[in-house]
Amino acid sequence: MSHRKPRRSASKLLASQKLRDLTGRQHIVLAGRAAAGIWSLLRILGFQDRWVLIPANTCYIVLWAVLHSGSKPFLVDIDPQTGNITPDTLAAALPYQPAAIIPCHMYGLSAPIADLYAWARDHAVFVIEDATLAVGGQADGQPAGSWGDASIFSFGQGKLVDNDIGGAVLTDDQRLAAEVERLFAGLPTWDNHLADLTDQWNQIYWALHQYEAENPRILELYPPLFEMFRDLICYRLPDASWLGLPEALQNLTANLQHRARMAALYDRMLPDIPAQTLDRPAGSVLWRYPLRVPVEHRNGLLRHLWQNNLTEVTRWYPSLRYMRAALAPHLPPQDTPHADRLDVSIINLPVHVKRAAILRTINAVRRYFA
Ligand SMILES: Cc1ncc(COP(=O)(O)O)c(C=O)c1O
Incomplete structure (x- = not known):
């Protein structure tokens, strides 16, 4: 075949x-x-x-x-x-x-x-x-x-x-x-x-x-x-x-599973920062990981992430x-x-990228708040 x-x-x-x-x-x-x-x-x-x-x-x-x-x-x-x-x-x-x-x-x-x-x-x-x-x-x-x-x-x-x-x-x-x-x-x-x-x-x-x-x-x-x-x-x-x-449609299931795993990583590894994600009702998928950051930190955090070459982070x-x-x-x-x-x-954290890039993003977010 x-x-x-x-x-x-x-x-x-x-x-x-x-x-x-x-x-x-x-x-x-x-x-x-x-x-x-x-x-x-x-x-x-x-x-x-x-x-x-x-x-x-x-x-x-x-x-x-x-x-x-x-x-x-x-x-x-x-x-x-x-x-x-x-x-x-x-x-x-x-x-x-x-x-x-x-x-x-x-x-x-x-x-x-x-x-x-x-x-x-x-x-x-x-x-x-x-x-x-x-x-x-x-x-x-x-x-x-x-x-x-x-x-x-x-x-x-x-x-x-x-x-x-x-x-x-x-x-x-x-x-x-x-x-x-x-x-x-x-x-x-x-x-x-x-x-x-x-x-x-x-x-x-x-x-x-x-x-x-x-x-x-x-x-x-x-x-x-x-x-x-x-x-x-x-x-x-x-x-x-x-x-x-x-x-691309054929790969959708694997694509969504990867995104869900990466979101779970953010959930697990960013529990104690002064920012929260949005509610995720059953059946939701993740285009990007939405994070609500205190207003006084939002632009500073973004700048910090971009300066660390994490350019996939956005503010949509x-x-x-x-x-x-x-x-x-x-x-x-x-x-x-x-x-x-x-x-x-x-801010939106990427979930479509490889696990190593997610871990770099997590570390950079934690460093900012530390
Ligand atoms: C929430 C939302 N609705 C609609 C659209 C329109 O999609 P398209 O770019 O295919 O016109 C977009 C993307 O651009 C979107 O983000």
């Missing part, structure tokens, strides 16, 4: 079948990226000018996709213990009669998705489950990606299933899936120009987001940057981009309140104190 890689179009079919097996979803539409999925769903559903609820600490690209679709983003605060939104934190949005909600399993930690879905059902709100960070996980006893009217996965660089680029829309609604396919067919195809733009934007955002809270004039840059880089929200991929995805995700205020100044501000607090206290 040979182990040749599958051909281009066969890779797409194989990957889609694996995603169907993983989630039980009937329809899988592979996407240029998950954000394109959000944009397409909101367009198809005709939610222009309607409110769409997103976690206040989700990825900025979700905010961009909502704005690009013509909907109004509403930031929902989080539970500080879990980093995720809950039906309680959603209550503030009810008077706005939202059209859709995009709950996310932040960091791979399962959100209370059954309760969120029930809330949405009660209020006739469409659910797009953001499972970009939870591929292969379980939430409330079901696979992440199987909840909601539709869900999204991401296979971008640094994600659990890292295909360097790509995403998927998952749904059981055949007509919706066909509409998403139709919309995707009209998108520009990924090319060198988009790759260049992506590199530029990643570097710019990495630099800017760190200072946006302390220097409000940085926020003046976001509207022109959004115009300059909005083409990055929606594109489709050539078939060749999917060649590695079946294998920033509160979206600054960027939203800059890009949609006409929308009323929302109070999201817990997301704002997590923004200034979170």
Whole structure:
């Protein structure tokens, strides 16, 4: 039996079948990226000018996709213990009669998705489950990606299933899936120009987001940057981009087991530092290991780790309140104190790297607090 890689179009079919097996979803539409999925769903559903609820600490690209679709983003605060939104934190949005909600399993930690879905059902709100960070996980006893009217996965660089680029829309609604396919067919195809733009934007955002809270004039840059880089929200991929995805999905179980073992190492070897991780409900997976550090130590610890060449340590995700205020100044501000607090206290330790690198990270964290 040979182990040749599958051909281009066969890779797409194989990957889609694996995603169907993983989630039980009937329809899988592979996407240029998950954000394109959000944009397409909101367009198809005709939610222009309607409110769409997103976690206040989700990825900025979700905010961009909502704005690009013509909907109004509403930031929902989080539970500080879990980093995720809950039906309680959603209550503030009810008077706005939202059209859709995009709950996310932040960091791979399962959100209370059954309760969120029930809330949405009660209020006739469409659910797009953001499972970009939870591929292969379980939430409330079901696979992440199987909840909601539709869900999204991401296979971008640094994600659990890292295909360097790509995403998927998952749904059981055949007509919706066909509409998403139709919309995707009209998108520009990924090319060198988009790759260049992506590199530029990643570097710019990495630099800017760190200072946006302390220097409000940085926020003046976001509207022109959004115009300059909005083409990055929606594109489709050539078939060749999917060649590695079946294998990455094949390795998912081992990949998640490694991450869980590395997280257990952090749990075991960092018990006595003045920092805590977030709650990890049953079925959670770990994209990165989230650590809440006292605000006065956060930046010092990060600097210390980076100076020790531990550059895989990051500070995701920033509160979206600054960027939203800059890009949609006409929308009323929302109070999201817990997301704002997590923004200034979170660091993420890597779990995808080898055990030796985890031990180096642990030693460096311990040295900092010693
Ligand atoms: C929480 C979250 N949601 C959605 C996305 C969008 O994924 P993609 O980059 O594939 O568009 C990302 C990643 O960028 C993310 O981190």
